[in-house]
Amino acid sequence: xxxxxxxxxxxxxxxxLPFVTAxxxxxxxxxxxxxxxxxxxxxxxxxxxVYYWTVYRPDLFxxxxxxxxxxxxxxxxxxxxxxxxxxxxxxxxxxxxxxxFFARQSFFMIWFGFILTVSAxxxxxxxxxxxxxxxxxxxxxxxxxxxxxxxxFPLPCWLFIALQRLALPHED
Numbered sequence: 001x002x003x004x005x006x007x008x009x010x011x012x013x014x015x016x017l018p019f020v021t022a023x024x025x026x027x028x029x030x031x032x033x034x035x036x037x038x039x040x041x042x043x044x045x046x047x048x049x050v051y052y053w054t055v056y057r058p059d060l061f062x063x064x065x066x067x068x069x070x071x072x073x074x075x076x077x078x079x080x081x082x083x084x085x086x087x088x089x090x091x092x093x094x095x096x097x098x099x100x101f102f103a104r105q106s107f108f109m110i111w112f113g114f115i116l117t118v119s120a121x122x123x124x125x126x127x128x129x130x131x132x133x134x135x136x137x138x139x140x141x142x143x144x145x146x147x148x149x150x151x152x153f154p155l156p157c158w159l160f161i162a163l164q165r166l167a168l169p170h171e172d
Contacts, residue, residue: 017060017164018053018057018061018065019061021053021163022046022053022069023072025045025046026072026073029042029043029046029073030042041144041148042145042148043148043151046072047088047091047118048157050066050092051114052157052160053160054096054099055102055110055113056164057168058099063092066085066092067085067089069088070082071084071085080129083125083128083129087124087125087128091117111150111153111154111157114149114157118146122149123142
């Protein structure tokens with residue numbers, strides 16, 4: 001019975017890995033990189049986690065988890081509550097429809113899918129912030145965030161792949 005409890009705890013920790021990595025990415029994503037002429041920007045690490053885990057382990061990263069990560073992103077980045085949650089869930093649901101295509105592709109096709117996803121989410125976020133604030137929000141920080149996300153994506157993706165291979169059982 002003692003081994004069974006430890007086995008269950010181990011399995012539970014492994015199955016929580018996608019949520020925990022997305023949580024850590026969201027918290028690390030608060031750290032802004034000061035770039036000249038545009039101010040502090042940071043790549044949307046939480047969106048990278050949402051993208052990866054939605055494509056590769058949707059059984060462990062459902063809409064409620066995506067919504068929670070989006071809410072946390074809104075809170076830590078001082079965005080209107082529900083904005084990222086709405087955009088992340090929408091992106092996740094669209095990705096789920098294309099999952100069979102993306103899950104079997106090369107890394108470059110996965111990267112291209114991420115480029116489309118981050119571009120759409122960042123553009124929608126910028127547009128919704130314009131509407132909510134009833135003013136034109138500067139577009140340069142959004143463009144820089146998108147460019148940083150595209151350039152930075154291989155590193156977190158590699159980490160997610162390594163963690164998935166190391167810790168997670170195969171999807172049923």
